[in-house]
Amino acid sequence: MGEFLNAVLEFPTVLFTSLLVVVIAYWLVVLFGGADADSLDADVVDGDVAGGFGGFLGSVGLGGVPATVGLSVLVLVAWFVSLAGSTVVDGALLSVVLLAVALVVAWLVARVLVVPLRRLFPATSGDSRTAFVGRTCVIRTGTVTETFGQAEVTAADGSSAIVQVRQTGTDTFTAGSTAVIYEYDPDGEFFWVVPAPTDPTPGQRELS
CATH class of the missing domain: 2.40.50.140 (Nucleic acid-binding proteins)
Structure with a gap:
């Protein structure tokens, strides 16, 4: 257990660990009714979402799903790749390389997962x-x-x-x-x- 905690709190995994905590907290709030899950459709990232972050996700091929979903997938995959890589990587330079690899792998996986998820979030709320x-x-x-x-x-x-x-x-x-x-x-x-x-x-x- 101690080795696991050390791993999640070391660079670069600690960057994604912090984000993962925020993501988990958000979905817990949604799960227990603290946020309106139906409002997710209003945040669909197909380039039509209000806000620069949603537009950015759409521009990198993560369009068609809510921004929260796309971000959650990115963070989760990046955290897992970073955690797994930290077990074989040692040194500051290699840690920076691992950070880049984790981001790229997370983006690739997210793009693949977004395809089937788009069917669940049609961007039809408000103006089409x-x-x-x-x-x-x-x-x-x-x-x-x-x-x-x-x-x-x-x-x-x-x-x-x-x-x-x-x-x-x-x-x-x-x-x-x-x-x-x-x-x-x-x-x-x-x-x-x-x-x-x-x-x-x-x-x-x-x-x-």
Whole structure:
């Protein structure tokens, strides 16, 4: 028992141990009714979740499940890999390498597990993804390309969401500029945008 405690409190496992404690505490609160489990659907990470962290998870291929679920899987796998690796790794340099390996393995495993989990969490609460088509949004990244970009869009109910956006042309987008969403790509789980002709209030002007 003492060796186990030493292992979980050593670097790099201790980093994931702290996060794992938070994750376990959260799910205990949900289990005993301290949080509304039904609200998980509102946090589905498909690029449409409000908040930069959800947008980040969606951008690394963990879209389609609640942010809490994706984060829980990442932490659990990373903790296990780090703990197992610490039994054969010794030295500061190798510990840093183990930290990187644990993060990569956790990401790979999470991506595999997310696929079947997506069927349990359809992103249909509030405005559906296609309902954002035709609405204006505010770019939140320094640029938008064919492979990168995020924007904030306001739904019909007044709530805001961070979505993944892309463009097909060579238009110039900067953080804070306004764009119009004209199409949703279900395979890539992102929206195509073009520069807005004017600068209306985000989400209030629809594509004509």
